[in-house]
Amino acid sequence: xxxxxxxxxxxxxxxxxxxxxxxxxxxxxxxxxxxxxxxxxxxxxxxxxxxxxxxxxxxxxxxxxxxxxxxxxxxxxxxxxxxxxxxxxxxxxxxxxxxxxxxxxxxxxxxxxxxxxxxxxxxxxxxxxxxxxxxxxxxxxxxxxxxxxxxxxxxxxxxxxxxxxxxxxxxxxxxxxxxxxxxxxxxxxxxxxxxxxxxxxxxxxxxxxxxxxxxxxxxxxxxxxxxxxxxxxxxxxxxxxxxxxxxxxxxxxxxxxxxxxxxxxxxxxxxxxxxxxxxxxxxxxxxxxxxxxxxxxxxxxx
Numbered sequence: 001x002x003x004x005x006x007x008x009x010x011x012x013x014x015x016x017x018x019x020x021x022x023x024x025x026x027x028x029x030x031x032x033x034x035x036x037x038x039x040x041x042x043x044x045x046x047x048x049x050x051x052x053x054x055x056x057x058x059x060x061x062x063x064x065x066x067x068x069x070x071x072x073x074x075x076x077x078x079x080x081x082x083x084x085x086x087x088x089x090x091x092x093x094x095x096x097x098x099x100x101x102x103x104x105x106x107x108x109x110x111x112x113x114x115x116x117x118x119x120x121x122x123x124x125x126x127x128x129x130x131x132x133x134x135x136x137x138x139x140x141x142x143x144x145x146x147x148x149x150x151x152x153x154x155x156x157x158x159x160x161x162x163x164x165x166x167x168x169x170x171x172x173x174x175x176x177x178x179x180x181x182x183x184x185x186x187x188x189x190x191x192x193x194x195x196x197x198x199x200x201x202x203x204x205x206x207x208x209x210x211x212x213x214x215x216x217x218x219x220x221x222x223x224x225x226x227x228x229x230x231x232x233x234x235x236x237x238x239x240x241x242x243x244x245x246x247x248x249x250x251x252x253x254x255x256x257x258x259x260x261x262x263x264x265x266x267x268x269x270x271x272x273x274x275x276x277x278x279x280x281x282x283x284x285x286x287x288x289x290x291x292x293x294x295x296x297x298x299x300x301x302x
Contacts, residue, residue, distance in 0.1 A: 003017070003032035004031070004034070004035055007033045007036035008035030008036065010038075011037055014040050015033050015039050016039075016040040016041075016042050017029045017041065017042060018042045018044045019042060019044075019074055021066070021070070026041070026073055026074060029041060030077055033079075039079050039080070040081070040082050041074040041081050042081075042084050043067060044084040044086060045066070045085075045086060047085045047087060047096055047099060049091070049092060050252045050253065051086065051090075051252055053256075054253050054256025054257070055252075055259070060092065060095055067083065067103065068106050072106050081107055081109060082109060082110045083100075083112070085111060087116045088115070089117065089120035089124050089125075089128065096113070096128065096132065097128075097135050100136055100140075101136045104136040104138040108138060110138060110139035110140070110141055110164070111138055111139070111140055111141070112141040113125075113129070115144050115145040117145070124154075125142060125154045125155075125157045125161065125163075126157045126158065127161075129142065129158050129163045130161045139164040140158075140164055140165075141166065142154070142155065142158040143166075143167040143175075144166075144175055145173055145174060146174060146176075152179060155183075156187075166180060168180050170206050178203045178206040181195070230262065230266065230272050231270065232263075234262065236256075236259050239255065239258065239259050242274075243258070243281060246274075246281065248281050250281070258280055262277065262280060265280070
């Protein structure tokens with residue numbers, strides 16, 4: 001309900017919503033934005049070998065087929081379609097470029113290159129943007145991480161290389177809206193770019209949104225972990241959030257294995273609670289094989 005309310009209330013902006021990874025989630029996403037004046041469906045899927053294999057158990061060719069299927073189905077709704085390439089800067093050489101051309105042919109209007117791992121440098125952004133621009137005319141957007149405190153530099157490098165837009169944020173380890181707006185305000189003529197941001201009020205707005213979002217996110221995350229049973233609706237993104245909130249740091253491979261184990265448990269028990277999830281994570285982070293935890297859970301202990 002809340003998504004529909006937001007979508008119908010937004011009059012002067014494009015409402016974007018991820019479509020998930022199957023046709024059922026696409027249908028739900030479409031319902032959420034059915035009242036929006038302008039809507040864009042986002043196909044968000046990983047493109048690095050690590051995330052494709054551990055999150056979806058798919059090789060590059062199979063993942064490309066899945067992405068194209070989702071893009072085509074989204075396009076058939078009559079909405080604008082954007083492909084969001086997660087972990088784009090750890091993909092195999094040439095894969096993102098070929099995928100960009102394929103999604104363009106399938107009807108996508110834009111591609112976003114995300115630096116989820118926070119490992120990309122300025123030259124990486126410049127190179128990938130140029131390579132994609134050389135093979136197709138799709139709009140290229142970038143979402144740099146500030147892991148190395150280089151998000152601003154990466155964004156500027158991407159713009160110089162021909163990027164059509166930069167995604168900013170008020171929360172999280174990404175490029176700050178207020179910081180980037182100052183760069184554009186000062187260097188817009190040098191960079192030959194334009195921006196419709198209200199420079200006069202952007203800092204105040206950024207701070208207000210950040211305050212609200214941080215408080216809400218903290219409250220929702222805490223409630224979700226402490227009170228809500230973990231069932232078949234759990235996504236890999238939800239799991240990653242829970243793992244971090246519980247104080248654990250897992251690699252992509254480890255997160256994928258924990259996710260698979262949790263799904264097995266949920267199939268047998270319908271749902272598990274926070275304590276059970278934490279013990280699964282603990283067993284794995286302690287270096288023990290998850291199959292041990294799996295066999296114990298069959299006897300009612302996890």
